[in-house]
Amino acid sequence: MIDIHSHILPGIDDGARDVAEGLEMARELVNWGVKKVIATPHFLENGPRLTPEETREKVGEFQERIVSEKINLEVLPGAEVFITADLGKKVDNGEVPTLNGTRYILLELPLEKVPAFAEHVFFDLKVMGYIPVLAHPERNIGIQKNPNFLYRWTKYGVRVQINSGSIMGVFGRKARKTAKIILRNRLGHFLATDAHSRGKKGNCLVRGMEAVRRTAGKPLTREFKENSRMLVENRELLPSEPTPFVPSGKLTGLILGKKF
Numbered sequence: 001m002i003d004i005h006s007h008i009l010p011g012i013d014d015g016a017r018d019v020a021e022g023l024e025m026a027r028e029l030v031n032w033g034v035k036k037v038i039a040t041p042h043f044l045e046n047g048p049r050l051t052p053e054e055t056r057e058k059v060g061e062f063q064e065r066i067v068s069e070k071i072n073l074e075v076l077p078g079a080e081v082f083i084t085a086d087l088g089k090k091v092d093n094g095e096v097p098t099l100n101g102t103r104y105i106l107l108e109l110p111l112e113k114v115p116a117f118a119e120h121v122f123f124d125l126k127v128m129g130y131i132p133v134l135a136h137p138e139r140n141i142g143i144q145k146n147p148n149f150l151y152r153w154t155k156y157g158v159r160v161q162i163n164s165g166s167i168m169g170v171f172g173r174k175a176r177k178t179a180k181i182i183l184r185n186r187l188g189h190f191l192a193t194d195a196h197s198r199g200k201k202g203n204c205l206v207r208g209m210e211a212v213r214r215t216a217g218k219p220l221t222r223e224f225k226e227n228s229r230m231l232v233e234n235r236e237l238l239p240s241e242p243t244p245f246v247p248s249g250k251l252t253g254l255i256l257g258k259k260f
């Protein structure tokens with residue numbers, strides 16, 4: 001398996017504090033069947049932000065340590081990029097690391113709401129040939145209130161990554177409920193750990209995939225695994241047929257469903 005979202009790169013953000021912890025996280029991933037991981041340190045407006053070149057250098061150094069420790073894991077460069085109104089410009093200037101240098105960019109929304117400029121940013125990135133991948137939108141309060149934001153966005157090419165911890169209940173009842181809606185309405189494309197340290201329940205992609213299977217069936221787990229491979233190789237993802245979310249049995253739900 002491939003984990004496309006992890007804070008394994010040591011000493012950069014709120015993930016692995018030092019090389020020793022990064023190596024422990026690497027061993028944990030391997031124990032649970034992960035062969036490749038994209039290191040996605042936070043890229044923030046006011047906080048840590050590595051350039052694509054710095055990211056490649058640091059990933060290269062960390063990979064050397066992993067090899068010297070005889071851990072069978074390939075680490076690839078990436079970032080989890082916090083959305084800002086001018087993100088298109090930063091990407092155009094070459095300041096922003098993409099996932100393994102591909103056209104896929106992992107985007108983080110603020111947890112409390114959907115910013116008014118979000119769709120403009122998606123549009124800017126699409127026009128430049130990039131594919132926005134939303135990191136754990138099931139944790140966003142605006143999307144928890146109206147999951148059909150994702151229906152609208154996936155229709156025009158935004159892709160969606162769910163955290164394995166969300167589907168296992170690590171981030172609370174609302175995130176789990178929204179993750180299930182995303183799965184059942186085929187609004188998601190990837191499952192990843194978003195691991196920040198070792199030993200957390202959500203770090204186990206195998207158990208996460210099992211929860212996906214129980215919620216939406218085995219074909220979706222296959223699709224998620226295949227999509228992660230396609231992303232790393234900069235290929236098109238498998239086609240999926242999203243459906244709008246309709247809250248069960250409520251007239252308001254029908255109205256909401258028709259809205260998109």
Ligand SMILES: [Fe+2]
Binds near residue numbers: 005006007080194
């Ligand atoms: Fe993250």
